[in-house]
Amino acid sequence: MVSRTLFRAGLTGLASLLLVLFMPLPVQAADDEALRAALTQLREADFSEKAALVETLVGMDHPRVATILNALAESRLFYVTETSRIVIGLGDDVEIAIEDAITGEALGQAVKRDLDRIRVNNRLRSLIENQLASLGLASADPQQRKAAVEAFLRSPKPEGAARLKARLDVESDQKIQELLTAALALVDLTGTDAAARAQAAKALGGWTQPEIRGPLLRAAAEDSDAAVRQAAQTALAKTEFRLQMLGWAETLFFGLSLGSVLILAAIGLAVTFGVMGVINMAHGELMMLGAYTTWLTQQWLPVNWSLPVAVPLAFLVAALVGIAIERGVIRFLYGRPLETLLATFGISLILQQAVRSIFSPLNRSVATPDWMSGTILLGPLEVTLNRLVIIGFCIAVFTLLWLALQRTRLGLEVRAVAQNRAMARAMGVRSARVDALTFGLGSGIAGVAGVALSQLTNVGPNLGQNYIVDSFMVVVFGGVGNLWGAMVAGLSLGVANKLLEPWSGAVLAKILVLVFLILFIQKRPRGLFPQRGRAAEV
Amino acid sequence: MTKTMPKIISCLLAGALMLGATLAHAADTIKVGVLHSLSGTMAISETTLKDTVLMLIDAQNKKGGLLGKKLEAVVVDPASNWPLFAEKARELLQKDKVAVVFGCWTSVSRKSVLPVFEELNGILFYPVQYEGEESSKNVFYTGAAPNQQAIPAVDYLMNDLGVERWVLAGTDYVYPRTTNKILEAYLKAKGVKDDDIMINYTPFGHSDWQSIVSDIKKFGSAGKKTAVVSTINGDANVPFYKELGNQGLSATDIPVVAFSVGEEELSGIDTKPLVGHLAAWNYFMSIKDKANDAFIKQWHTFIKDKKRVTNDPMEAHYIGFNMWIKAVEKAKSTDPDKVIDAMVGIEYPNLTGGVAKMLPNHHLTKPVLIGEIQADGQFDVVWKTKDLVPGDAWSDYLPGSKDITADWADPKIKCGNYNTVTKQCSGQNYE
Numbered sequence: 001m002v003s004r005t006l007f008r009a010g011l012t013g014l015a016s017l018l019l020v021l022f023m024p025l026p027v028q029a030a031d032d033e034a035l036r037a038a039l040t041q042l043r044e045a046d047f048s049e050k051a052a053l054v055e056t057l058v059g060m061d062h063p064r065v066a067t068i069l070n071a072l073a074e075s076r077l078f079y080v081t082e083t084s085r086i087v088i089g090l091g092d093d094v095e096i097a098i099e100d101a102i103t104g105e106a107l108g109q110a111v112k113r114d115l116d117r118i119r120v121n122n123r124l125r126s127l128i129e130n131q132l133a134s135l136g137l138a139s140a141d142p143q144q145r146k147a148a149v150e151a152f153l154r155s156p157k158p159e160g161a162a163r164l165k166a167r168l169d170v171e172s173d174q175k176i177q178e179l180l181t182a183a184l185a186l187v188d189l190t191g192t193d194a195a196a197r198a199q200a201a202k203a204l205g206g207w208t209q210p211e212i213r214g215p216l217l218r219a220a221a222e223d224s225d226a227a228v229r230q231a232a233q234t235a236l237a238k239t240e241f242r243l244q245m246l247g248w249a250e251t252l253f254f255g256l257s258l259g260s261v262l263i264l265a266a267i268g269l270a271v272t273f274g275v276m277g278v279i280n281m282a283h284g285e286l287m288m289l290g291a292y293t294t295w296l297t298q299q300w301l302p303v304n305w306s307l308p309v310a311v312p313l314a315f316l317v318a319a320l321v322g323i324a325i326e327r328g329v330i331r332f333l334y335g336r337p338l339e340t341l342l343a344t345f346g347i348s349l350i351l352q353q354a355v356r357s358i359f360s361p362l363n364r365s366v367a368t369p370d371w372m373s374g375t376i377l378l379g380p381l382e383v384t385l386n387r388l389v390i391i392g393f394c395i396a397v398f399t400l401l402w403l404a405l406q407r408t409r410l411g412l413e414v415r416a417v418a419q420n421r422a423m424a425r426a427m428g429v430r431s432a433r434v435d436a437l438t439f440g441l442g443s444g445i446a447g448v449a450g451v452a453l454s455q456l457t458n459v460g461p462n463l464g465q466n467y468i469v470d471s472f473m474v475v476v477f478g479g480v481g482n483l484w485g486a487m488v489a490g491l492s493l494g495v496a497n498k499l500l501e502p503w504s505g506a507v508l509a510k511i512l513v514l515v516f517l518i519l520f521i522q523k524r525p526r527g528l529f530p531q532r533g534r535a536a537e538v
Numbered sequence: 539m540t541k542t543m544p545k546i547i548s549c550l551l552a553g554a555l556m557l558g559a560t561l562a563h564a565a566d567t568i569k570v571g572v573l574h575s576l577s578g579t580m581a582i583s584e585t586t587l588k589d590t591v592l593m594l595i596d597a598q599n600k601k602g603g604l605l606g607k608k609l610e611a612v613v614v615d616p617a618s619n620w621p622l623f624a625e626k627a628r629e630l631l632q633k634d635k636v637a638v639v640f641g642c643w644t645s646v647s648r649k650s651v652l653p654v655f656e657e658l659n660g661i662l663f664y665p666v667q668y669e670g671e672e673s674s675k676n677v678f679y680t681g682a683a684p685n686q687q688a689i690p691a692v693d694y695l696m697n698d699l700g701v702e703r704w705v706l707a708g709t710d711y712v713y714p715r716t717t718n719k720i721l722e723a724y725l726k727a728k729g730v731k732d733d734d735i736m737i738n739y740t741p742f743g744h745s746d747w748q749s750i751v752s753d754i755k756k757f758g759s760a761g762k763k764t765a766v767v768s769t770i771n772g773d774a775n776v777p778f779y780k781e782l783g784n785q786g787l788s789a790t791d792i793p794v795v796a797f798s799v800g801e802e803e804l805s806g807i808d809t810k811p812l813v814g815h816l817a818a819w820n821y822f823m824s825i826k827d828k829a830n831d832a833f834i835k836q837w838h839t840f841i842k843d844k845k846r847v848t849n850d851p852m853e854a855h856y857i858g859f860n861m862w863i864k865a866v867e868k869a870k871s872t873d874p875d876k877v878i879d880a881m882v883g884i885e886y887p888n889l890t891g892g893v894a895k896m897l898p899n900h901h902l903t904k905p906v907l908i909g910e911i912q913a914d915g916q917f918d919v920v921w922k923t924k925d926l927v928p929g930d931a932w933s934d935y936l937p938g939s940k941d942i943t944a945d946w947a948d949p950k951i952k953c954g955n956y957n958t959v960t961k962q963c964s965g966q967n968y969e
Contacts, residue, residue: 047920074813074913075918094844112914113831119918119919119920120918121814121920122699122789122790122793125789125813129790210758210760210761213759213761214761217760218761247756254748258746258748261746353577361577361581361582361585363582365805365808368780374784375784375785375786384748384784385784386784456745456777456780457745457777458773458777462773466745497746498748505738506738506741506744506750507710507739507740507741510741
């Protein structure tokens, strides 16, 4: 299935294409009237009458038809009572720009609530999409050709087969060739010739689309001819095997993606809790600050550019707040874990309430950039782009942090202080400065994680709370003070969660993972990769 | 007098009244309790309702108050903490001596305050759609019962969209579980097979929907038209809808009909990928009606933000508040017993046309509307019931509650759970 956005974009492209194609038509004036009449009817019609009108519109040779149908499908077609005009609205604000539906003439601004929207429902919307898509079979854009064949798959009619056959002869794209063959086989499957049916069933094995699998299932169960049933069953077995393999691959991907989110949330904590031994209950709120920073950047910048800008900004904001927390509170409490826990918990509440007062308790809507929405084919597996980007982002953040700790002077000092504070100070390391910077680094990474989370979940005052337990879980499981441990722990917890979920349900899966973790900590209190040496004893 | 004052001064005055509730004032005002969470998880939804009640009180005072007295709001914050709801309710009734309380959102919070209201004989207006199976003398349920939301929505999917396979997805707590139990019984009564129903529960605030959405996709690829009936509540909806959009599950493939997603919830999401998914409510902001236009205008003026939306529970408070005013005027007193008796049979026009009537079981008659999500975060009505549907406290589809009715008007019954077979009032709630 092609991703929705691409599909929509394709439709719009198609609309302009049609516009160019039909421009030189001479009889426009007469057609305008016919179109106006049909559109005026559209206003009063109920949904089934509207469906008939859509078919009429598609039959009309008018350059604006595709534009109008697109607007109708997107609920942007309005009726203005005062001027009794049908207009197309542009934009989603309270006040929108409108243009005449038939002539395309701009008509200025209007308040959307004063306009009479021409309503469509799902059935009508899919009808329009299919009608428009099927027009694209001869398009130069392979995406549109693919959409056209897919539209045919959704409602295969024998009358359309001739056009598909003609296209198959000239089609150059191999993927579309295969899809066309499958579409033609689908027509044969419901034909009268038993041999052709058996042949078609055989050809359809391995196609996992519900549009193909559904008819095949029916043929396997209900076909009058035993040979056809047999062929369909064999073909289905092939499909099922493929589906199962895909299912496993998908679960693995889901696990990796959940794991990468857990890692992102936890590695900041691995630095502050792991390296410095500070139990920072406000860690989640630092992520929340990162997410709000993303939202703020989106207020100033176009959505597509906002995320790359938001990452360094979120790092900076969270790091500064982190340093302020360390200098203002935590440094007086080193070596007193209980007080630190309570104090940072208090800070987390303060931060939450501050955000609630400044930005309101309502969630903020963070838009997903185009380059992160939809799906992409990874081999045979269809994966969601946003998850893929976040997995990549997680790897990048992890690598950078690892390099920072291993290859920079600050990293060296951090490790030195963590291993033996007194000795490090004796060697001339200003441990107070290192503490502040380390805490800033851990907090900054939490902020960066917040940018990623803003793409997945709600950006609201409670964002942090939902992740704090998971983050501690990962750090404790991986072994305190160990970045690689956090990585392995995050990934394995993610995959385990996703493996359990299908048969136990989401609620039980979470509980099972937690129970396992408690048992594991009983056996190995220091986690997967315990720190060795004297530092571990402190 | 207030009419001539500039708006700002009157607002300040209302604020001052609210804060400085002194005993001296108590004699000449009627106190109205507002019990909505202003912090914690539910603050997102409930803060709006607090503002709605304040707006209604403000408007009533401008009209001259009630029984010659001004109304005075007493706002408390139960902080999304269920036991705290009961404490705050007690405080409102005992210490502040409020005449009526508007409050609660989740069923848990309602269950928590119920004993307090019954013990101290207070009046609670509860504005949210809920699972039914309850009727208290002291509570007026101005939201929808299951037969005013869930059942008509399923009927629509079944009859108009030809849905044959059902996913019942919900958050793991009392409202979704009871509603899904009712729906499952209803679907089976309609001849839907076990194999064609998939039930799925997730924790509050669930954010990783990948596998569940992928499961729904697989469940829906069996060749039969599939729909998701969602009782997912609160924050978790946003990542759920995001994931639907990302995995390309559009409304034309598998429509999702939601019972807890309204305009307010959608204002936190980019709705373009969700166009066509459905919601069942008794009110939509998009409905063109004089009363609704006026209400929206009043709301925008009060909240000073033209982008704020209105939603179903707000209408429920609007109706409940105005019904209470009428009942107090009819009883000529704010005495709870007199007002409760006066409430039954009171009528007040809905914002979307038709007249709501308070029934003897303390539920309302309501129109049921099905709306499709639009790109601007609003809903377009695609279907509505011909007549108003009377709220049914006890579901007809659950074996335990089939024979139970609630009637607080009939002097022979006067009971919230009267068994029509044994002719007895059991005096206990059914789960």
